[in-house]
Amino acid sequence: MTTIRVAAAGDIHAGAGDGDRVREAFERVGEQADLVLLAGDLTQHGQVDEVCVVADACRELEIPVVAVLGNHDWQSDRPDDLRRALSEAGVVILDRSHTILPVCGVSVGVAGVKGFVGGFAQQWANFGEPLFREAYAETTRDVDGLDQSLAAIEPCGIRIALLHYSPVEATLIGEPERLWLVLGADRLAGPIRRHRPDLVVHGHAHHGSFEGEVEGVPVYNVAVHVTGRDFWIFELEARSLRTDDLAEPAPRARPVELDE
Ligand SMILES: [Fe+2]
Ligand SMILES: [Fe+2]
Secondary structure: OOEEEEEEEEOOOEOOOOHHHHHHHHHHHHHHOOEEEEEOOOEOOOOHHHHHHHHHHHHOOOOOEEEEOOHHHHOOOOHHHHHHHHHHOOOEEOOOEEEEEEEOOEEEEEEEEOOOOOEOOOOOOOOOOHHHHHHHHHHHHHHHHHHHHHHHOOOOOEEEEEEOOEOOOHHHEOEOHHHHHHOEEHHHHHHHHHHOOOEEEEOOOOOOOOEEEEOOEEEEEOEHHHHOOOOEEEEEEOOOOOOOOOOOOOOOEEEEOOOO
């Protein structure tokens, strides 16, 4: 059985002057992991010079980097410019989409959505003024995008869901409950429950908790404020042939402690 090391970080919030710090962190992780996941909020205010700090750090890496944008990356209304800068550096940007990468001989599928607001236990209903209904519809588009993307990576040896907003309450514990409405949405858990990926990571909740689950599917809040380190590394064991062997127990993601 092949073990893959996946390094994940959310909420790097790079500023234009953070080049040295970010480059050093990525250099270290390039030696420790087989794949890097960035769970949104790569920048402070969605500026191109900020995202170039991350893009430059990724450009030199020999391992693949997959990212979703976060709400901060939209702040300057230049998401396309950010995506372009990251893509030119070799980063795979997901937005209600998926990628399948060969990693150490294993097909690793990543389904990525930013996610959006909505809260938990029907805090936000599809009701009222057009702006409220549009926000509900935006989250619905992310739910549908996640569902389709997870379906598309079903045959992969390892399957990961990458989000910015949280699909569960457990990883928000520590944040004031009045903010949970804008920190995640339980509707995002529907596709996770249905497709049962091996690992779910998100960010966004800087004061939240590290570990949660959706009916046994492990969910981790990898915001650097929560993990307390540049990247958290997970070990995942691939199953050799998913399509023929779906009855086999799902591989478990295991967070591992590494010395910085
Ligand atoms: Fe953030
Ligand atoms: Fe955020």
